[in-house]
Amino acid sequence: MIERANRGSELERTNRARGHRVSAPHDVGLIDLIDRLLDGGVVLAGDITLAAADVDLVYVGLRALISSVATAERKGIPLPR
Amino acid sequence: MTATPAMTATIYVYAITDPLEPPEGLRGLHDAPLARIDAGPVCAVYSAHDQLEPNPEPAVLWRHDQVVERLMEAGGVLPLRFGTTFGGTDEVHSILVRERARFERLLAQVRGCVELSVRVGIAPVSEPEASSGTAYLQSRLRASHEREDAAERVLRPLRELAKASSQRTPRGDGAVLNESYLVGREAVAPFIAEVKALQARNDDVAVSCTGPWGPYSFVDEVAG
Numbered sequence: 695m696i697e698r699a700n701r702g703s704e705l706e707r708t709n710r711a712r713g714h715r716v717s718a719p720h721d722v723g724l725i726d727l728i729d730r731l732l733d734g735g736v737v738l739a740g741d742i743t744l745a746a747a748d749v750d751l752v753y754v755g756l757r758a759l760i761s762s763v764a765t766a767e768r769k770g771i772p773l774p775r
Numbered sequence: 776m777t778a779t780p781a782m783t784a785t786i787y788v789y790a791i792t793d794p795l796e797p798p799e800g801l802r803g804l805h806d807a808p809l810a811r812i813d814a815g816p817v818c819a820v821y822s823a824h825d826q827l828e829p830n831p832e833p834a835v836l837w838r839h840d841q842v843v844e845r846l847m848e849a850g851g852v853l854p855l856r857f858g859t860t861f862g863g864t865d866e867v868h869s870i871l872v873r874e875r876a877r878f879e880r881l882l883a884q885v886r887g888c889v890e891l892s893v894r895v896g897i898a899p900v901s902e903p904e905a906s907s908g909t910a911y912l913q914s915r916l917r918a919s920h921e922r923e924d925a926a927e928r929v930l931r932p933l934r935e936l937a938k939a940s941s942q943r944t945p946r947g948d949g950a951v952l953n954e955s956y957l958v959g960r961e962a963v964a965p966f967i968a969e970v971k972a973l974q975a976r977n978d979d980v981a982v983s984c985t986g987p988w989g990p991y992s993f994v995d996e997v998a999g
Contacts, residue, residue, distance in 0.1 A: 722983050735991045737859075
């Protein structure tokens with residue numbers, strides 16, 4: 695699911711990167727996006743379509759990505775500016 | 776900007792905002808037009824859908840975020856958690872009326888500010904061969920303190936440039952710390968300059984910074 699959507703979102707990711715992303719690879723931006731939209735923000739009394747279990751699934755899909763970023767950061771691999 | 780969606784529509788809400796016009800040409804999920812529910816000084820920006828199951832795929836998440844980001848150019852914005860839907864606009868209106876005071880306080884807190892996210896990756900501290908269980912635990916504890924010190928060297932100066940900060944619970948082994956900052960728009964450039972300076976001064980950590988984001992991590996009321 696994540697990989698399919700990744701391709702579809704290339705344009706928006708590129709747009710976002712231009713002038714906005716400060717100093718991080720795209721992947722970090724995606725993790726930050728997910729952290730904010732699925733775990734932050736105002737919670738109103740409406741229907742939240744995603745159950746907590748669904749949110750966990752999103753992270754599972756990203757686990758490899760997250761750990762690869764974490765590894766890169768741990769090893770001090772320079773991040774794009 | 777008023778819309779009269781069909782009775783069966785799903786109302787997807789992006790944000791609580793100051794009274795502001797959604798920018799021309801800005802579209803919501805599935806390119807749906809945006810509309811506004813007014814309740815005096817607080818509004819909600821939404822799109823109406825015949826059928827909507829908002830899956831958290833990156834393209835959809837980016838769109839929600841893009842709406843929030845563009846709205847922020849026009850006024851104060853409280854982003855909603857992704858996937859918040861209602862059966863009708865009247866439900867949203869009654870929440871705006873009921874929670875008006877709280878939303879006004881929160882809007883005052885974040886107006887003119889953006890959120891920046893900083894991750895600090897900390898180099899693993901080499902663990903000497905421990906001769907005993909106690910020595911092993913002591914070396915682990917020392918390693919953990921060294922990590923905290925390294926992170927604090929980076930995070931403390933950044934907190935001073937921000938109006939508020941919020942640390943996220945670290946994932947996994949805690950080798951990467953993530954903190955969010957509420958920063959006035961005018962302070963974004965100095966903040967980024969400080970991130971770069973801190974990275975240059977601290978070669979034992981890797982610092983990354985993303986943003987500006989909507990104030991997703993600052994929608995709870997700050998005491999005092």
